[in-house]
Amino acid sequence: MTHIPLSHPDITESEIQAVVDVLRSGRLSIGPRQSRFEELVADRAQRRYGVAVSSGTAGLHMVLQALGIGPGDEVITTPFSFIATANCILYVGAKPVFVDIDPRSLNMDPAKVEAAITRKTKAIIAVEVFGDPTHMDKLVQIAGAHEIPLVEDCCEGLGGTYKGRPIGSFGRVGVFGFYPNKQITTGEGGMIVTDDDQLANACRSLRNQGRPSGDPYDPNSTINTNTAGAWLYHERLGYNYRLSEIAAALGIAQMERLSAMLDARRHVAAMYMNRLMDWEDLILPNIHEDEQRSWFVFVIRLSDIYGQTERDRIITGMRRHEVGCSNYFPCIHLQPFYRAQFGYDKGDFPVAESVSQRTLALPFFNRMDETRVELTVHTLKVMVQREQLLKKPAPGSSAGQHSDTPPASR
Ligand SMILES: *Cc1c(COP(=O)(O)O)cnc(C)c1O
Numbered sequence: 001m002t003h004i005p006l007s008h009p010d011i012t013e014s015e016i017q018a019v020v021d022v023l024r025s026g027r028l029s030i031g032p033r034q035s036r037f038e039e040l041v042a043d044r045a046q047r048r049y050g051v052a053v054s055s056g057t058a059g060l061h062m063v064l065q066a067l068g069i070g071p072g073d074e075v076i077t078t079p080f081s082f083i084a085t086a087n088c089i090l091y092v093g094a095k096p097v098f099v100d101i102d103p104r105s106l107n108m109d110p111a112k113v114e115a116a117i118t119r120k121t122k123a124i125i126a127v128e129v130f131g132d133p134t135h136m137d138k139l140v141q142i143a144g145a146h147e148i149p150l151v152e153d154c155c156e157g158l159g160g161t162y163k164g165r166p167i168g169s170f171g172r173v174g175v176f177g178f179y180p181n182k183q184i185t186t187g188e189g190g191m192i193v194t195d196d197d198q199l200a201n202a203c204r205s206l207r208n209q210g211r212p213s214g215d216p217y218d219p220n221s222t223i224n225t226n227t228a229g230a231w232l233y234h235e236r237l238g239y240n241y242r243l244s245e246i247a248a249a250l251g252i253a254q255m256e257r258l259s260a261m262l263d264a265r266r267h268v269a270a271m272y273m274n275r276l277m278d279w280e281d282l283i284l285p286n287i288h289e290d291e292q293r294s295w296f297v298f299v300i301r302l303s304d305i306y307g308q309t310e311r312d313r314i315i316t317g318m319r320r321h322e323v324g325c326s327n328y329f330p331c332i333h334l335q336p337f338y339r340a341q342f343g344y345d346k347g348d349f350p351v352a353e354s355v356s357q358r359t360l361a362l363p364f365f366n367r368m369d370e371t372r373v374e375l376t377v378h379t380l381k382v383m384v385q386r387e388q389l390l391k392k393p394a395p396g397s398s399a400g401q402h403s404d405t406p407p408a409s410r
Pocket residue numbers: 055056057058081082084085127153155156177178179189190
């Protein structure tokens with residue numbers, strides 16, 4: 001039986017060699033690879049500064065802290081994302097204010113964002129969920145008009161563009177993530193990108209135990225410390241959110257292949273699109289004419305004649321046939337912790353809930369070949385047909401004549 005994973009990192013000899021070179025160099029942290037990796041990602045997002053960090057989550061946490069957000073403040077964000085998008089707001093003691101999504105872009109509905117702004121709103125965190133950048137321009141406009149910083153959680157969109165602008169360039173600051181299922185990986189890692197030098201410096205200090213943001217090893221450093229150098233001098237409450245040279249070397253090698261990898265992902269997405277286009281029961285990813293999509297995952301949605309029960313059964317069925325499949329994403333506000341802490345309940349964000357009950361992610365990775373796409377689509381078809389059959393009354397019952405469910409074979 002073929003096992004088709006949901007995702008698979010694309011590691012070649014060049015990544016392996018790059019990591020081995022670091023190991024031989026003796027410099028395993030805070031070195032030239034970190035700076036080089038920062039330049040490469042910042043360039044790709046057309047930002048002046050990159051700050052490499054240990055994860056996307058760590059990056060989001062530090063950004064909110066560097067923006068001075070804390071208790072009593074509100075941060076507007078989406079309930080339809082990975083949990084880290086909202087958790088970072090709680091880390092700094094602020095209150096997440098969720099707004100419902102647009103059912104096509106799956107990003108926050110700009111009108112609802114505007115309606116949710118209060119005097120306490122200190123940031124808006126927008127997510128290009130599944131790489132979809134639609135509405136980023138509108139959200140930039142709203143944030144600008146209200147003079148509220150826009151934080152771009154661009155963890156799912158590295159390398160994409162919208163209206164000619166790269167993902168990561170829309171917010172006052174953006175955060176990428178490099179977990180192994182992302183477009184590029186460093187094992188664990190992330191990158192803050194911005195044009196704001198104060199914000200970049202604050203993040204550099206926060207990731208490094210609150211040390212001054214200059215090079216702590218630089219003997220000519222002008223940092224005014226009262227002791228022998230800046231290594232044991234801490235000017236603020238910081239963290240260890242650094243990225244190792246080993247991870248940065250992996251990131252450099254991945255960035256050098258980014259365009260080829262994005263092409264490979266586009267090809268896999270096209271294979272899926274061609275084979276699923278004619279299925280009436282599916283809603284396929286929506287590609288805006290003004291975007292160049294950077295494919296993160298391939299997520300489809302069952303039409304609204306189906307609910308969560310059917311969707312979950314399909315996922316279970318796919319997995320039983322060793323085809324990776326997942327429910328990207330359950331709503332954040334309905335996670336047990338958020339329900340308990342904030343009293344959220346079903347019905348609070350109906351669009352996000354309706355979407356999230358019917359989405360499923362199919363196996364998606366750079367070297368996915370036609371055979372695996374075929375097998376995945378075939379298995380999905382069997383699972384969906386099974387659900388269609390379950391919806392139809394048993395043969396012979398009179399209601400069956402009027403069923404609007406189309407025949408299973410197409
Ligand atoms: C991956 C991801 C993150 C960060 O994840 P880490 O595992 O901490 O790197 C944050 N937000 C979104 C939307 C993501 O997809």
